[in-house]
Each structure stands twice: as structure tokens, then as C-alpha cells.
Amino acid sequence: MKMSKLFVQTQREFPSDAEVISHKMLARAGYIRKLAPGVYTFLPLMWRVLKKIENIVRQEMDAAGAQELLMPFVQPKELWEESGRWDVYGKELMRLKDRHNRDMCLGPTHEEIITSVARDGLKSYKQLPVNLYQIQSKFRDEIRPRYGLLRGREFIMKDAYSFDVDEKGLDKEYENMAKAYTKIFKRCGLDTKMVQSDSGAIGGSVSHEFMVITDTDAGENDVFYCNECDYSANSNHAVSKLPDAVVDGKDYFKEKAVKDTPNTFSIEDLCNFLKIPSTIILKTLVYIVDKKPVLALIRADKAVEETKLMNAVNGNDIRIASAAEIAEIMENNGFNAVPGFIGPKGMKNVSIIADETVKDMKNFVVGINETDKHLVGANHSDLGVELKYFDIRLVEQGELCPQCGKPLFVTKGIEVGNIFKLGTKYSKPMNAVYLDENGKTHPYIMGCYGIGISRTAAAAVEAHYDDDGIKWPLAVAPYHVVVVPVNINDELQMKTAVNIYEQLLKAGVEAVLDDRDERAGVKFKDADLIGFPFRITAGKTLQEGLVECKVRESGEVTKITPEDAVSKVIAAVRNIG
RNA sequence: CGGGAUGUAGCGCAGCUUGGUAGCGCACCUCGCUUGGGACGAGGGGGUCGCAGGUUCAAAUCCUGUCAUCCCGACCA
Numbered sequence: 001m002k003m004s005k006l007f008v009q010t011q012r013e014f015p016s017d018a019e020v021i022s023h024k025m026l027a028r029a030g031y032i033r034k035l036a037p038g039v040y041t042f043l044p045l046m047w048r049v050l051k052k053i054e055n056i057v058r059q060e061m062d063a064a065g066a067q068e069l070l071m072p073f074v075q076p077k078e079l080w081e082e083s084g085r086w087d088v089y090g091k092e093l094m095r096l097k098d099r100h101n102r103d104m105c106l107g108p109t110h111e112e113i114i115t116s117v118a119r120d121g122l123k124s125y126k127q128l129p130v131n132l133y134q135i136q137s138k139f140r141d142e143i144r145p146r147y148g149l150l151r152g153r154e155f156i157m158k159d160a161y162s163f164d165v166d167e168k169g170l171d172k173e174y175e176n177m178a179k180a181y182t183k184i185f186k187r188c189g190l191d192t193k194m195v196q197s198d199s200g201a202i203g204g205s206v207s208h209e210f211m212v213i214t215d216t217d218a219g220e221n222d223v224f225y226c227n228e229c230d231y232s233a234n235s236n237h238a239v240s241k242l243p244d245a246v247v248d249g250k251d252y253f254k255e256k257a258v259k260d261t262p263n264t265f266s267i268e269d270l271c272n273f274l275k276i277p278s279t280i281i282l283k284t285l286v287y288i289v290d291k292k293p294v295l296a297l298i299r300a301d302k303a304v305e306e307t308k309l310m311n312a313v314n315g316n317d318i319r320i321a322s323a324a325e326i327a328e329i330m331e332n333n334g335f336n337a338v339p340g341f342i343g344p345k346g347m348k349n350v351s352i353i354a355d356e357t358v359k360d361m362k363n364f365v366v367g368i369n370e371t372d373k374h375l376v377g378a379n380h381s382d383l384g385v386e387l388k389y390f391d392i393r394l395v396e397q398g399e400l401c402p403q404c405g406k407p408l409f410v411t412k413g414i415e416v417g418n419i420f421k422l423g424t425k426y427s428k429p430m431n432a433v434y435l436d437e438n439g440k441t442h443p444y445i446m447g448c449y450g451i452g453i454s455r456t457a458a459a460a461v462e463a464h465y466d467d468d469g470i471k472w473p474l475a476v477a478p479y480h481v482v483v484v485p486v487n488i489n490d491e492l493q494m495k496t497a498v499n500i501y502e503q504l505l506k507a508g509v510e511a512v513l514d515d516r517d518e519r520a521g522v523k524f525k526d527a528d529l530i531g532f533p534f535r536i537t538a539g540k541t542l543q544e545g546l547v548e549c550k551v552r553e554s555g556e557v558t559k560i561t562p563e564d565a566v567s568k569v570i571a572a573v574r575n576i577g
Numbered sequence: 578c579g580g581g582a583u584g585u586a587g588c589g590c591a592g593c594u595u596g597g598u599a600g601c602g603c604a605c606c607u608c609g610c611u612u613g614g615g616a617c618g619a620g621g622g623g624g625u626c627g628c629a630g631g632u633u634c635a636a637a638u639c640c641u642g643u644c645a646u647c648c649c650g651a652c653c654a
Binding site for chain 1: 578579587588589590602604612614616651652654
């Protein structure tokens with residue numbers, strides 16, 4: 001490809017609406033163009049990158065025994081009603097009507113479709129196991145798309161679905177996919193960590209996420225990990241042992257008493273007023289889960305992890321209650337306390353979920369639904385309710401690994417892949433069954449496995465860049481090399497460059513010839529920004545019969561003969577396959 | 578949906594306070610000059626100033642409404 005004809009417009013400045021590195025770089029270097037929030041055109045360079053990633057995914061999925069197909073993007077409501085998700089998926093599911101007023105939706109994921117495909121085709125245990133996948137645009141109407149390709153509404157995803165006769169088969173395929181995923185990301189130039197996670201709207205029992213750990217602020221997930229053993233988990237799923245699990249307020253309170261605690265609306269106020277540590281306060285938070293009130297009880301120095309709380313009550317949607325909602329809930333229970341003084345005592349018609357940290361508290365401080373008062377020196381028998389304990393706590397760095405007891409660390413991660421054990425979550429309600437050797441029907445045991453293709457591309461940028469631009473890993477770069485004649489009016493330079501370019505093309509290397517009548521600085525800046533892994537420059541060193549070969553990743557520059565430059569690049573490209 | 582901000586050429590911005598019919602840099606076209614890290618000079622093309630009302634002789638500018646976008650919180654590949 002000749003640079004003069006390549007459809008790319010680099011920008012001298014970063015777009016003002018970009019926040020994270022990958023978005024800034026991809027927009028400035030002419031890879032993407034925004035059409036609407038979270039909706040981007042993939043310009044030719046971007047499309048080449050995405051196709052490279054797709055091909056790596058394809059090769060590894062095929063090698064792992066999966067078969068590619070392509071399902072419809074627009075889906076009828078009926079299937080979603082069969083699985084029960086039409087009502088619970090929420091606003092991320094883009095719903096629309098066709099001309100006959102039939103309800104449809106844009107596919108955010110394809111469990112329903114693949115399950116219906118499977119039940120029509122997979123009738124016998126002899127046909128199982130099967131793993132089917134597709135690479136396709138998905139649409140999720142995210143509340144707030146941001147970070148460019150990292151959180152688009154329309155994005156490219158590889159989604160695979162496995163069907164087995166039993167759990168054992170699923171476990172095996174799950175392992176198989178985990179291995180394939182690690183390989184895929186490695187080939188894309190990304191080191192990933194496989195972490196335990198919550199299974200969210202997709203559902204199922206076990207799930208893991210593949211996280212790219214970056215030092216940029218683009219990582220949206222907190223990942224907790226242990227340096228001593230293999231434990232790692234997303235913050236929405238991480239568990240830990242508390243270093244100081246048993247707390248007793250007996251040093252502060254000799255006996256149980258109701259105390260005046262005026263204007264202590266926050267835990268901090270209360271600590272200051274009573275001159276006590278927050279560890280001996282029982283904190284009560286009011287949440288709304290699926291429109292119903294839930295009280296969350298937790299030791300006050302710890303925070304509630306909302307996903308865990310939601311799961312504790314089998315909910316789909318959670319948010320903290322507004323002041324007005326709290327007032328209404330209090331009124332329904334015959335109280336009028338304001339936030340800061342709320343507690344479980346006397347609360348009816350609300351779910352009360354206590355974190356495990358509450359279990360070992362003694363002689364603590366708790367709200368009793370009276371404004372400006374707290375009960376101090378309280379114990380569980382004073383709460384007037386039998387508590388149900390769950391782990392709803394947000395883990396913090398420094399807490400101890402649940403497996404080996406060593407301190408946990410936290411880091412930011414970009415989730416590029418996710419694997420789930422679905423079990424019969426879809427096959428059962430959708431009556432997707434096979435016949436065993438005795439002629440008995442059983443629902444398939446399913447798994448599903450996603451990779452964000454466009455997100456992986458963005459993550460690759462987050463992991464490989466410098467001040468001058470992108471440093472694509474060779475395997476996913478839009479082109480392998482740019483050949484730069486410094487001055488196209490210099491006959492020797494131009495002839496040498498064209499010669500190198502043609503040799504590279506002949507050898508199957510993806511090369512660009514920068515044949516633009518631009519000054520050297522412009523060409524070099526563009527080459528760095530776009531991120532060609534190699535740059536071969538035909539310039540003044542030709543007087544010694546040499547060209548320059550620059551490696552973008554390391555910045556290393558060598559003066560070598562044109563022949564050596566060609567062989568060097570060819571060798572590198574052959575090396576990635 | 579709550580909190581904050583912004584809409585002026587493909588990109589980045591000024592002009593608005595104090596109304597007088599739109600400007601700068603980059604990019605684009607032409608010519609000259611230049612050719613190893615985003616040169617320079619001259620000339621040129623491109624904008625119903627988000628949209629709709631209103632005030633006024635006159636609105637990018639003032640008023641009202643509306644739409645959109647971006648950032649911070651609840652979603653997820």
C-alpha cells in the first residue's frame with residue numbers, strides 16, 4: 001500500500017473528548033471515528049487490526065475444536081421470553097419494533113439463539129460435546145459509554161457456547177477454553193490474568209475473567225491477587241480473611257445504654273463524637289434491590305460490595321436508596337429517623353442482610369431508628385432480629401488471601417475475555433434437551449465464552465504505547481513495516497525504497513511505502529503515531545550503501561544494507577506465523 | 578436518572594461580558610522555496626455559529642425553550 005493512497009488522516013492534537021490512552025491514540029492516529037456515543041466507524045487501519053485479532057481468535061478456537069457460525073443480530077422477543085430474560089435484562093437490551101409491531105431486540109449476547117439452534121440440531125448424546133462460536137457486532141445500550149473502544153455500545157465480540165452431556169464434560173471444555181484464551185491474548189501481545197468473577201446478567205455458577213493488567217487508568221476493574229498463591233478475583237467477587245475479625249467495644253462501654261449522639265450523620269461524625277474507632281460500629285445501609293428495600297449491615301470500617309449484596313437476595317438491579325425512599329421506608333415501619341441513625345431494630349417488611357463481619361462484633365454501637373440517638377454497648381440479642389449472614393463486603397488491599405492467608409494486593413484490570421459455566425440456565429427453561437443412551441431426555445450442560453475483539457485491540461494500545469504513539473505488537477499491527485524514502489525527489493532514495501518495498505511485498509510482508517512529498521519529520525511522526533512495528537528509512541545513509549531499520553517497540557535503530565533490512569523484517573514476520 | 582460542563586469549518590480553539598452580519602492554528606487546493614523528527618512565503622476553497630421561538634432596525638452575542646455531546650456516580654466483552 002502506498003501511503004499517499006492509504007485512507008488515514010492523522011491529527012496533530014488529541015481529540016478533546018478522549019480520556020484514556022487508547023481512545024486518544026486511535027482517534028488521533030486515524031483508526032476510528034465516532035458516529036454517536038459508544039458507536040464508532042472502524043477506519044481501514046483499525047479494521048486491519050481487528051481482522052488480525054479475529055484471525056488469531058479463529059485459529060485458536062478452531063484448534064480447540066470449536067466450529068464457527070454466524071447468528072442473526074436482530075432477534076425476536078419470543079426467544080427472550082422463553083429464557084425469561086426479556087423482563088430482567090434491563091435497559092442495556094436495545095428493544096425495537098418491526099413494521100408489524102413485533103418486539104425485537106439487538107443482540108447483546110446470543111445464549112437464546114444458540115440454545116434454540118442447538119435444540120433443533122442436537123438430539124442425541126452421540127452428537128455431544130459441541131462448541132459453536134461466532135464473531136460479530138454486539139449492541140448493548142450502556143448507560144454511559146466511554147473510554148472509546150473500551151466501552152462502546154456497539155462492539156465486536158467473539159462468543160462461543162459449549163454443549164455437554166454432564167458437568168464433567170463442561171469442566172473439561174471450560175479448561176480447554178481457558179487454555180485457548182491465554183494463548184489468544186498472548187499472541188495479541190497481552191499478558192492476562194485469569195480471575196474469579198461474578199457471573200452477572202449472563203448467569204451461571206462459575207465464571208472467570210481475563211484481565212489485562214495495565215499501568216494506565218483505563219482499567220475499570222479492581223483485581224485482587226495474592227503473590228504467594230494463585231488466588232485472584234474481581235472486586236465484585238473477591239473474598240478475604242480479616243486480620244482482625246473479632247472486635248469488642250468493652251473498653252469503651254461498660255454497659256448497654258442509649259446515648260444522645262446529636263448530628264452524627266456519618267460514621268466519621270459518630271467516631272469523633274464518641275471517641276471510638278469505626279470497627280465497633282455496626283453500620284446500616286439502605287438499598288433498593290428490584291424496587292424492594294434491603295438493609296445491609298456491616299462493620300463500619302468496611303464497605304458493601306453491591307454485586308455481592310444483590311446476589312445475596314437474588315436480585316437483578318441494585319442501587320442505594322434515596323433520602324426520600326429512606327424516609328418512606330422509615331414511615332412504613334413507624335419510625336422517622338434520618339440516615340445516620342438507622343438500624344435493624346423493629347424493621348419489618350424489609351430484607352435484612354448482615355455481612356460476616358457483623359457476626360463477631362461485641363459491645364458495639366448501632367442505630368435504633370431514633371434521630372440523634374445510638375445504642376452503645378449493644379450485642380446481637382439487642383437487635384431484635386435474627387440475622388442472616390452473607391459475605392457482602394468489598395475486599396480491601398492488605399486483607400488476607402482466602403487460600404493461603406498472605407496479604408492481598410489490588411491492581412486495575414481491563415476485562416478482555418470472560419468464561420462462564422452456565423449449566424442448565426438456558427437449556428432447562430428453553431427445553432433444549434438431548435436423548436441419552438437409554439432414550440431419556442436431559443437438558444444440555446452449557447458453557448459460554450466471550451472475547452471483546454475491539455476491546456482487545458484497545459487494550460493492546462493501552463499496553464503498548466509511548467509519547468509518540470502506538471507500538472503495535474507485530475501480530476496485530478495493521479501493517480508490519482513502513483518504508484520511508486526521506487526525499488521522493490532523490491532518485492537513489494526512491495529507487496532503493498521502492499525496491500525494498502517490492503521485495504517485502506513479494507515475501508508476503510504487509511508493507512507501506514511512504515511516497516508522500518513530505519518532509520522527513522512529517523513521515524517519521526506519522527510512522528511513530530500509527531505505530532508500524534518496523535520502519536526502514538532510505539535517506540542520507542545510502543551514501544554508505546546503508547538504510548536504517550527502526551524497531552518501534554524498543555526504539556532500536558540499526559544501519560544495515562537494504563538486503564539485511566529486508567531479511568530482518570521477513571524473519572520477524574515469519575516468526576509470528 | 579442525579580451532579581458538573583460544552584455546543585462556532587474535518588481537528589483544536591477565539592469571538593459572546595459591552596448586539597453591527599464570523600476569525601485564528603492545524604488539515605485541504607495552487608504556486609514558489611525547502612527536504613533526517615510535525616519548515617517558510619504568497620494565494621485559495623470550506624461554516625444556515627446545535628435547533629426552534631422571542632426581543633431588536635440589526636443576534637454567534639441578549640431572553641425562553643429544546644436537542645445533542647463530554648466529564649463524575651449505578652452497567653459489562
